Amino acid sequence: MQRSHVLGCSALLAAVTTVIAGGGRTVAAQHEPTAADIQNGQRLFQDNCVGCHGPEGDLIAGVALKSGRFRRAASDAEVASIIIKGIPSTGMPPNPFTEDQASTIVAYLRSSSPGAPVGNGTTAAPAVRSLGSPITGNTIAGQAIVEGKGKCLSCHQVNGVGSRLGPDLSDVGTRALRPPASGGVELERSLVEPDAVVAASNRYVRVVTSDNKTLTGRLLNHDRVSVLFLDTNERLVSLQKASLREFTIVEKSAMPSYATTLTVQERADVVSYLATLKIRSQPQ
Amino acid sequence: MSAMKTMKPSATTLRVLALIVLLTAGTLHAQVSFDRLLRANDEPNNWLTYSGTTFSQRHSRLTQITPENATRLEMQWVYQVATREPSSTKFEATPLVADGVMYTVQPPNDVVALDAVTGRVFWTHPYTPAQTARPCCGRVNRGVAILGDTLFMGTIDGHLIALDAKTGRSIWDVVLGKPEAGYALTHAPLIVKNMVIVGPAGGEYGIRGFLAAFDVKTGKEIWRFYTVPGPGEPGFNSWGGDSWKTGGAPIWMTGSYDPESNLTYWGTGNPGPDWNGDNREGDNLYSDSVVALDADTGKLKWHFQFSPHDEFDYDSVQVPVLADIAWLGRPRKVMFWANRNGFFYVLDRVTGEFLLGKPFVEVNWASGLDAKGRPIRVAGMTPQPGTGTLISPGNQGGTNWYSPSFSPVTGLFYIPTWANYKSLYVKQPATYVEGRTFAGGGPRPTTPPGIRANGVNFATDQEGYGAVRAIEPATGTMKWEFKMSDVTTSGILTTASNVLFTGGREGYFYALDARTGSPVWKATIGGKTDMSPMTYAVGGRQYVAVTSGSSLFTFALRQ
Numbered sequence: 051m052q053r054s055h056v057l058g059c060s061a062l063l064a065a066v067t068t069v070i071a072g073g074g075r076t077v078a079a080q081h082e083p084t085a086a087d088i089q090n091g092q093r094l095f096q097d098n099c100v101g102c103h104g105p106e107g108d109l110i111a112g113v114a115l116k117s118g119r120f121r122r123a124a125s126d127a128e129v130a131s132i133i134i135k136g137i138p139s140t141g142m143p144p145n146p147f148t149e150d151q152a153s154t155i156v157a158y159l160r161s162s163s164p165g166a167p168v169g170n171g172t173t174a175a176p177a178v179r180s181l182g183s184p185i186t187g188n189t190i191a192g193q194a195i196v197e198g199k200g201k202c203l204s205c206h207q208v209n210g211v212g213s214r215l216g217p218d219l220s221d222v223g224t225r226a227l228r229p230p231a232s233g234g235v236e237l238e239r240s241l242v243e244p245d246a247v248v249a250a251s252n253r254y255v256r257v258v259t260s261d262n263k264t265l266t267g268r269l270l271n272h273d274r275v276s277v278l279f280l281d282t283n284e285r286l287v288s289l290q291k292a293s294l295r296e297f298t299i300v301e302k303s304a305m306p307s308y309a310t311t312l313t314v315q316e317r318a319d320v321v322s323y324l325a326t327l328k329i330r331s332q333p334q
Numbered sequence: 335m336s337a338m339k340t341m342k343p344s345a346t347t348l349r350v351l352a353l354i355v356l357l358t359a360g361t362l363h364a365q366v367s368f369d370r371l372l373r374a375n376d377e378p379n380n381w382l383t384y385s386g387t388t389f390s391q392r393h394s395r396l397t398q399i400t401p402e403n404a405t406r407l408e409m410q411w412v413y414q415v416a417t418r419e420p421s422s423t424k425f426e427a428t429p430l431v432a433d434g435v436m437y438t439v440q441p442p443n444d445v446v447a448l449d450a451v452t453g454r455v456f457w458t459h460p461y462t463p464a465q466t467a468r469p470c471c472g473r474v475n476r477g478v479a480i481l482g483d484t485l486f487m488g489t490i491d492g493h494l495i496a497l498d499a500k501t502g503r504s505i506w507d508v509v510l511g512k513p514e515a516g517y518a519l520t521h522a523p524l525i526v527k528n529m530v531i532v533g534p535a536g537g538e539y540g541i542r543g544f545l546a547a548f549d550v551k552t553g554k555e556i557w558r559f560y561t562v563p564g565p566g567e568p569g570f571n572s573w574g575g576d577s578w579k580t581g582g583a584p585i586w587m588t589g590s591y592d593p594e595s596n597l598t599y600w601g602t603g604n605p606g607p608d609w610n611g612d613n614r615e616g617d618n619l620y621s622d623s624v625v626a627l628d629a630d631t632g633k634l635k636w637h638f639q640f641s642p643h644d645e646f647d648y649d650s651v652q653v654p655v656l657a658d659i660a661w662l663g664r665p666r667k668v669m670f671w672a673n674r675n676g677f678f679y680v681l682d683r684v685t686g687e688f689l690l691g692k693p694f695v696e697v698n699w700a701s702g703l704d705a706k707g708r709p710i711r712v713a714g715m716t717p718q719p720g721t722g723t724l725i726s727p728g729n730q731g732g733t734n735w736y737s738p739s740f741s742p743v744t745g746l747f748y749i750p751t752w753a754n755y756k757s758l759y760v761k762q763p764a765t766y767v768e769g770r771t772f773a774g775g776g777p778r779p780t781t782p783p784g785i786r787a788n789g790v791n792f793a794t795d796q797e798g799y800g801a802v803r804a805i806e807p808a809t810g811t812m813k814w815e816f817k818m819s820d821v822t823t824s825g826i827l828t829t830a831s832n833v834l835f836t837g838g839r840e841g842y843f844y845a846l847d848a849r850t851g852s853p854v855w856k857a858t859i860g861g862k863t864d865m866s867p868m869t870y871a872v873g874g875r876q877y878v879a880v881t882s883g884s885s886l887f888t889f890a891l892r893q
Binding site: 098102249250251253269271272273274299 | 468770771773776781782783784785789790791792793794817818819820838840841842856
C-alpha cells in the first residue's frame with residue numbers, strides 16, 4: 051500500500067447485484083427503514099466497506115461508523131451523500147451506489163449504534179457508563195457540585211462559563227454516547243481514573259525556560275522548532291524549543307481523581323448532570 | 335527528393351554538414367539523448383531523470399550552495415497547483431529540468447512546463463483520468479521522464495502517454511491495464527535506450543504486477559516481465575493454490591539502470607491480500623523484492639526478496655540506489671536499500687549477492703537476517719484477528735517511497751526514517767472481487783486518534799518521530815540523526831558541497847551539513863512535503879526545488 055493512514059471504502063462495482071426494493075427514492079426519506087432495508091445495508095457494507103473500515107466500522111483511526119455520530123455529516127442524507135461522493139483529500143473514494151443503496155447502508159449503521167432502537171422499538175438508555183453503580187444521580191445536585199465543590203469550572207467550560215484549559219463540557223453528554231475509540235468519554239471512569247483515557251488534544255506540556263521559569267498549559271502543537279500551548283493564564287504561548295531547558299509532554303491527565311473527594315452519590319449526581327449537556331448554546 | 339537519393343555528396347560537403355550539425359547541437363541543447371541521461375552526473379545544471387541519474391543516488395555535483403553560505407538561501411518563485419481537482423493535495427512529483435525548462439506533474443495527471451528561472455508556465459497538458467480510476471492511496475503522480483523532445487507520463491487510469499516537450503501535445507497513448515480492476519500508474523517512467531519502462535500500482539486490488547518496456551517512438555510494447563510468475567515459470571510454486579492470479583507485487587516507484595551490465599533494477603510491492611497470507615502459502619515471489627532484468631529482453635537475471643511471505647504491507651518499492659565503492663578493500667558494484675521492513679541492505683548489484691543487512695529502526699517481526707539475507711521470523715509476530723499484533727516498524731515502515739540519498743563525497747547513505755513507530759496489525763478475511771479492496775485486514779494505530787493531523791502534532795518521541803538517519807554502508811551503523819517531532823514523508827537530496835536538503839510534515843525545508851547532520855538553514859513552507867527535492871542551475875545560479883502542500887517552491891542564494 052502506497053499511502054499513509056486511511057484507505058477509503060472500496061468502490062462498488064457494477065457487479066454488485068443486490069436489489070433494493072422501491073428504486074428511485076431515498077429509503078430514509080420515504081419511510082422508516084425496514085428490517086429488509088437494514089439487512090440489505092448490512093450486505094452492502096460487508097461487501098464494500100469492511101475492507102477498509104473493518105467489520106465494526108472502526109478500523110480507521112478516529113472513525114467509528116457504528117457510533118451513531120459522523121464528523122462530517124449531521125443527517126442521514128448527508129451520510130448517504132458522502133458514501134456516494136466520497137471525501138476529497140482522504141482515502142474515501144466516490145462509490146457508484148444509488149441513493150437507495152447508500153441509504154440502506156446508513157440505516158444499517160444507525161441500527162448498530164448505541165442509541166439505536168432495540169427490540170420493540172423503544173430507544174435504548176443512554177450509554178452513560180457508571181462502572182456498574184446502581185445509584186441514580188440527581189442532575190440539579192450534580193450541577194451544583196460541578197460549579198461548586200468539584201471546582202470543575204476552574205479547568206472546564208460549560209456554555210462559556212469556566213476555564214478554557216480543559217475540555218469543553220458543553221456537549222459532553224453526546225460524547226458520552228460514543229465509544230472511547232471514537233473520542234467518546236466514560237464519565238464516571240474519567241472522574242475516578244482520569245488517566246485511563248486522555249485524548250491527544252487534551253495533553254499538557256511542561257517547559258522550563260532559560261531563566262528557570264516553569265510554565266505549563268494545554269499543548270496545542272509542537273514541532274522540531276517550537277511548542278505552542280495555552281498557559282494556565284489562558285494566554286496563547288509560542289516558544290522556541292532551542293531556548294528551553296526542559297520540554298515535557300504530559301500524557302497523564304491534568305485532572306485530579308475524584309475517587310475520594312466526591313462520594314459515590316456525588317459522582318452519580320455529576321454524571322447525571324453531565325449526561326444532560328448535549329447542545330453547546332449560542333452566546334446571547 | 336528522389337534526385338537527392340542518387341546524389342553523392344563530396345567529402346568536403348560531408349565535413350561542412352557535420353560541422354553545421356555539431357554547432358547546431360551545441361547551441362540549441364534541444365535533444366535530451368539517452369547518452370545525456372547516462373552522463374547526467376556530468377551536466378548537473380540539469381535534472382534529467384526522477385532520481386537525478388540512472389544510478390538513483392539523488393546526489394548532485396552542483397556546489398554553489400554550501401553549508402557555509404546556505405543562510406543566504408531565499409525563495410525565488412512558487413508554483414501553486416492549478417489543478418481542476420481540489421481534492422488532490424499531495425504534490426509528489428519530482429520535477430525534471432532540461433536546459434532551463436522545468437517539467438512537472440500537478441495532481442493528478444496534468445503535465446506542466448515552466449520557466450525554471452521564473453516559474454512562469456510555458457504550457458499545460460491537461461489530462462482527465464477516467465472516472466473508473468481507483469489508485470489505492472491518493473490521486474498522485476511522481477513525475478515524468480524525458481528523451482529527445484518527448485515526455486512520458488503514467489496516469490492513474492492505467493495509461494502511458496507521450497507528449498511533445500515543446501508544446502505539450504499528445505503523441506501516443508497506450509493502456510497498460512484496466513483502471514476499474516485497480517491498475518494505476520503513479521511513478522515516473524524510466525528511459526533505457528529506445529524504451530520507456532513502467533509498471534502498475536494496485537497491490538490493494540489483487541492485480542498481477544508487471545514491468546513493461548515500450549518503444550519511445552510508437553508506444554509499442556517491446557517486453558513484459560510479470561512480477562508474479564505464471565504456471566511453469568520459476569517462482570510459480572511460491573504461491574499457494576490460485577493465489578498468484580491476485581498476487582499483487584505492484585510497481586509504484588522508479589527503477590534504476592546500470593549501462594555496464596545492461597541491467598535495470600526495480601523494487602516490487604506487497605503481495606495481495608496485504609495483511610492476510612493464509613491463502614498464499616509460500617514466499618510469494620517476486621513480491622517485496624528487487625528484480626534485476628536484462629534491459630533489452632526483460633528477462634530476469636537475479637532477484638533478492640526482502641520480505642518473503644509478507645503480511646505487513648512492507649512494499650519494497652524503494653528506489654534502488656547504485657554505487658561503486660570499496661567493499662572489504664576491493665572495488666565493488668553495489669546497491670543500497672533501506673527497506674520499509676526496517677532493514678538496511680547492501681547487495682552486489684551484478685550478482686544479487688547479499689553483502690550486509692542491519693536494522694536501521696526497531697524491528698520486532700524478525701530477529702535478524704540469515705547469511706543469505708533472509709529474515710528470521712519471530713514466532714507469533716503475524717497479524718491476528720481482533721485487536722491485532724503490535725509490530726515494529728508500523729505500517730508505513732521504517733521508511734517508505736520517498737527517496738534516500740547517497741553522497742559519494744561523504745560516503746554516507748541518508749534515510750528518511752520513521753523512528754519508534756509501530757502498528758497493531760489486524761487480520762481479516764479477504765475475498766477477491768475485481769476492483770474491490772483486497773487487503774485482508776489493516777493496521778490500527780497505537781496512538782490516540784488525532785495525535786497527528788492537519789499540521790497539528792501532540793505526539794511524544796516515544797510515539798514515533800521523523801528523522802534523517804545517516805548510515806555508514808560498510809557497517810550499517812548510524813553516524814548521526816537529525817530528529818523532527820512529526821514523522822516525515824520527504825525524500826532527501828545531497829550535493830557535492832556537503833549540503834543535504836529535506837522537508838517533512840512540519841512545514842519546514844531544511845539544509846543540513848551532510849557530514850554532521852547539523853541544520854544550517856531552514857525555511858517555513860507551510861505544508862507537508864510529500865516528495866523528494868531536486869536541484870538544478872540556470873545562468874550560473876543553483877536552485878533547489880521542493881513541494882509543500884499544493885505548491886512548488888524554489889530557492890537560490892541571495893544575489
